[in-house]
Amino acid sequence: MRHAIVIGGGILGLATANELVSRGYRVTVLEKEGRWAAHQSGHNSNVVHAGLYYKPGSFKARMSVAGNRSIIDFARANGVAHEVCGKLVVATSPDELPALNVLAERAEANGVPAKLITAAEARDYEPEVSCVAALRVESTGIIDFPGVCDALVRLLTAAGADLRLFTPALGIRPGRTGGVEVATGSEVLRADLLVNCAGLQSDRVARLAGLEPRATIVPFRGEYYELAPQARHLVKGLIYPVPDPTLPFLGVHLTRMLDGSVHAGPNAVLALRREGYSWTQISPADLWDVARFPGIWKLARRFAKTGAEEVLRSFSKKRFAASLARLVPAVQESDLVRAEAGVRAQAMLPDGSLVDDFLIETAPAQVHVLNAPSPAATSSLEIARYVADQAVAQA
Incomplete structure (x- = not known):
């Protein structure tokens, strides 16, 4: 069974992990804090956006409109308020x-x-x-977005995912025979695939993995x-x-x-x-x-x-x-x-412009979510499917 490491225990990381599990991956989620949804996912207004603000055809527009439906369906199916x-x-x-x-x-x-x-x-x-x-x-x-995260944790636990709190990624390098190796301080984990959903630390994680992301x-x-x-x-x-x-x-x-x-x-x-x-x-x-x-x-x-x-x-x-x-x-x-x-x-970007759309960059055996502001929580299940598609293509 192929192994994926997801860095970040917010709604995007957990949703992506759940999507990868559904595709047959063995998944490890690394979260540096002592609880899930510790930052953006647990500190927002809990609004499920409709998708009216975003440029037609953009990632935000497509994923927000679809995400509006899928996140509500998920809430109904999993008892989330x-x-x-x-x-x-x-x-x-x-x-x-x-x-x-x-x-x-x-x-x-x-x-x-x-x-x-x-x-x-x-x-x-x-x-x-x-x-x-x-x-x-x-x-x-x-919607209760922390509740969505709790439901994802329950699903992942039931599926046998390896969920690790208090576990930062301190070093990332290519594996000797392919894939990636991630040092956590106590051990080195080896996987076929790395997915970076680290939110506020996402550009730093990308640099840790050897990339030079075009946005900061x-x-x-x-x-x-x-x-x-x-x-x-x-x-x-x-x-x-x-x-x-x-x-x-x-x-x-x-x-x-x-x-x-x-x-x-x-x-x-x-x-x-x-x-x-x-x-x-x-x-x-x-x-x-x-x-x-x-x-x-x-x-x-x-x-x-x-x-x-x-x-x-x-x-x-x-x-x-x-x-x-x-x-x-x-x-x-x-x-x-x-x-x-x-x-x-x-x-x-270095010219002072804000990246308006979701930004996802890839490298061999790696996918990095480098910009996922609102409506990312609304769109989380849709972004997870897209990221999983990219991840499978890179693995």
Whole structure:
């Protein structure tokens, strides 16, 4: 039986391991932390995206639309909490209407069930929303992504996979007779195939394996608040702004979670550590890596004003509340309670451009997932199938 090593115990690594097991591989999963879904998979808004934002024909568009169906099917089959609740994308002023119309056209091109509605119709869904028009997206949902990971771990355990926590990959080299060898500190593991799903560490794992990836991971922290219990009635489902097409992120939004809480955010600021969830978590080595990467300075010049506004909002609950009040005017500063942050592994090119689509690179007996930001969790089962196809071709 052929042996595959998967590095990374988030939703992509676990889904890929499960897919490889289904294809007859003996699989070992290496996770450096002491729990599964310790980083991006366990620190996100738990939204099942529909696929309307992405360029038609792109990996993101195809895998998000398919993933929207497959992740919900997986949740139903494995007892994972979820709800297909739909969402509103709202234009808060007339100058946002052209961009809203573009989103509607993109949704149609991608096969996403969505319709333009009036402000009065939007208030039928969200009585407190402020808008001049909205796009209603029916297939957006919410799901317990850590619960998906738990279900994948159960399936892998039942299938006899070798699941190892507290086990970082410290060295990778070609095997003497083919395949790969991975040093973990306590032993050297040999396999026919290596799959890198290491998220925030994916470019470093690729370099450890002898590749020079064309993109570098730059960590952006997304900071969240949640609405205090007395304000939760202001939001019935999911309310998103019309994204600014010149900016790389969607903007702060409101999301009712499965437990009835309402998350608000995220903003986007440079994290001071690859896995830095607050301003006090700092790694000089990680900062040096960012500082010597030319792309970050080019990005900073291009978005200097926006970046400054994001940092100010990070330190000002008043500014954060004002951003949310554009969507729901009744939200006040006193309604916000600080919630857990997340860190996004964003691949960046040396010219300062952000890699917009999923990025997967291959080498003999190796597949490296080097960019898998949102909607990667939604698309995880579809990405896993694609990665497994690439892996089998490389083995």
